[in-house]
Amino acid sequence: MAAAEVARQGEGCRTVPLSGHVGFDSLPDQLVNKSVNHGFCFNILCVGETGLGKSTLMDTLFNTKFEGDPASHSQPGVQLKSSTYDLQESNVNLKLTIVSTVGFGDQINKEDSYKPIVEFIDAQFEAYLQEELKIKRVLHNYHDTRIHACLYFIAPTGHSLKSLDLVTMKKLDSKVNIIPIIAKSDAISKSELTKFKIKITSELVSNGVQIYQFPTDDESVAEINGTMNAHLPFAVIGSTEELKIGNKMMKARQYPWGTVQVENEAHCDFVKLREMLIRVNMEDLREQTHTRHYELYRRCKLEEMGFKDTDPDSKPFSLQETYEAKRNEFLGELQKKEEAMRQMFVQRVKEKEAELKEAEKELHEKFDRLKKLHQDEKKKLEDKKKSLDDEVNAFKQRKTAAELLQSQAQQAGGSQTLKRDKERKNSGFL
Secondary structure (H helix, E strand, O other): OHHHHHHHHHHOOOOOOOOOOOOHHHHHHHHHHHHHHHOEEEEEEEEOOOOOOHHHHHHHHOOOOOOOOOOOOOOOOOEEEEEEEEEEEOOEEEEEEEEEEEOOOOOOOOOOOOHHHHHHHHHHHHHHHHHHHOOOOOOOOOOOOOOOEEEEEEOOOOOOOOHHHHHHHHHHOOOOOEEEEEOOHHHOOHHHHHHHHHHHHHHHHHOOOOOOOOOOOOHHHHHHHHHHHOOOOEEOOOOOOEEEEOOEEEEEEEEOOEEEEOOOOOOOOHHHHHHHHHHHOHHHHHHHHHHHHHHHHHHHHHHHOOOOOEOOOOOEOOHHHHHHHHHHHHHHHHHHHHHHHHHHHHHHHHHHHHHHHHHHHHHHHHHHHHHHHHHHHHHHHHHHHHHHHHHHHHHHHHHHHHHHHHHHHHHHHHHHHHHHHHHHHHHHHO
16 A cells, blocks of 8 residues: 555656756765775675685685685685675775685595585575564674675586586576686686687576676666676686786786787686676676665575565565564464474373273283292292101101110110120029
């Protein structure tokens, strides 16, 4: 309703002439002064295999020496390393962030090499979205880490794009502005380079990879941008070494067969890349990141959270209505989960009670078995004891009888001896 009202008011807007100078023509100057005082930020993602000269090209582009250790080929996975620098040119301050993909393409299994890159880009979008959704926002002082440009370094094979390059660029093209460049382009001949560019462009188109196109809607840059779009991908060479060529010191690479000048457009496209990336389209890259890639991420994320612009009847949704609907939905789901958890708890308690009862029954049965076994053993021992007692008593009786017999036998033997002695005595007197 409000949008329709504004539209109606816009349709009824009248153009009136001014009778004198008012002063709002200074607004552009005010914006420039404010922007210059606040400073700018620009974030570059360098994607490419180890050894393609990513760090050297960054040093050459910004005419400085960024600190950094050379990456090894022994990384277990792809790691993203972010470094931020404060640069100043004239009275303009630039906070430059360079993100490099350490270990990209060094693994035997390269299937998931793109995932850490996608996750990193999404993490920067998410951080900005969280700051944007805060009640108390400080976006004017917030360090924006969203990636504005992705320089994709292609190895100068002279044949075709690797499957890793195609898969990675396809995964990134909806999240970042991709500018493909052929690294170390002095490694192949000029004719091979021309064919290689055509082959790369053909493969990108056939695989539906959307690379960044320099804008042509602004008349001031339409001609140069249109021309430069035809030169993509740029074939570049990087070097921080300066050699004396003629009467000037120039960045170049010295070979046994000659010298390659970095800023000579007949030798490579470095100047074209610098013009397009920094001097002509830096602000457009920042704008495209915010209005296209970030908006796509934001829309998808808010839709996942349940926020919509219109209801099923195509009527506009207010934030309060969306919040209330989502809150009620969440509370309903929470109640269902609580009920399900309660039912599960009750079921598990019943199952546990049944298990305990079964265990108790088994224990009672075991106790009864052991008790019966103990009683049987006790009865056996008592019977055995009785038997032994009977044997002992019988033995004692037999012993007593034997002792009595022995005593009687001894008495009988003694009387017979006396009788015989008496008889011998009597016979002697006779």
